[in-house]
Amino acid sequence: MKTASKGSLRTTLPMRKRRMAMVQTAPAHAQRFAVNHFNQKRDRRRHFRVRISLIGRFMRENKQEYPCKLLNMSPGGAAMMAPIAGEVGEKIIAYYDTLGRLEGTIVRVFEGGFALKLMATSHKREKFTEQLTWLTNRKSLGLPDERRHDRIIPKRVLTNLQLDDGEVRQCRVLDVSLSGASVYMENKPDLGMSVVLGRLRGTVIRHHSEGIGIQFTDIQGPTAIKRIFN
Template sequence: MSLALKSSAKAPVERRKHRRVTVNLLGRYMLETRQEFPCQAIDMSPGGVLLRAPTVGRIGERVIVYLEHLGRIEGKITRIAPGGFAISIATTMRKRDKLAAQLTWLANRALLGLPEDRRHLRVVPRDPLTIVTLPDKTEVNARLIDVSLSGAAFHCDTRLERGMLILIGATQARVVRVSEGGVAAEFITPLTEDRFDENIVL
């Protein structure tokens, strides 16, 4: 991340269109040579990301990146940095808005008080709306925050209790955490990877 410099005639002008947030996301990337390497996202905005990476491509080279929580991102290298490089993200306005929402969630995750489950990667569903069925068969509307193979976090207006058995869509789960920021539930049977992406429907 660039450091603030004293004002001078030669100081670069900040031209970033999106506010960057500090992140710590592991992933992998592929250069045009089709070689893959591990990486770590250091800071990010809907328009770009700074990666810590062992191998650096050339300015303008196309890169495909897979990051935990966020999935696939494509872009071009715009800057070489110590220990890595920065890319500009090429995407549609709709996907850019979605990425902005995902980054907001990541930035505020600690404030929400939801548990960080690193056993499995998490995705933010393309369609977050779902139905949660309570033990008495009452159905309530909910909005998924994110989903992993082992569980899900969601918002709903109904007060749930820890240990409660529920259905999230058609998937049986047990409530493991309730806070002002949302509800975390663990699936009774973990999901399989063949149905696990941003198009997931529970």
């Protein structure tokens, strides 16, 4: 059986097969390094990134919050600008009005920001894909943002806020929309906590100077909002 020469390998095999042939003839430790390198490159390219500009906030492991701007995102990762970069390996929770909650680990720090590897279920990744497709096509198609809702000042401002541990606190609703509410309260629940505002379930997605911002689990109809808050 004839052994192919380097020249014949170069002319008869595709590039990927030539590389694998070279790996197979290398020492064992070099083979392991090369295979890991190929796998890492493949993993990095598993998701296509979309350039996107959204303003939001993120929380570090020490519970400190900072503003941030999303630069690009894929279902598996994101890059964002921020005044504080954080540290590689640190877990981050970010919130954007259109995308909701992003949770992940910092994998790279660059000047003015950091890159995040997202921690999400397959269902959540599919949802990210749909959201990114919508955001990418919305402007070119001239479509409105269905998640943007006008806020109103409710007539009935005092209500109860139930926390995920069952504790009930009285609060004052500053404004409300079909998708969320801004609530005045001094003792603020943690970001990401599930709550019930009146009879509406939601999640604490923002802390502000007067209290918290809540995103409802489901988009409400105008009739339901009027019935609860007016």
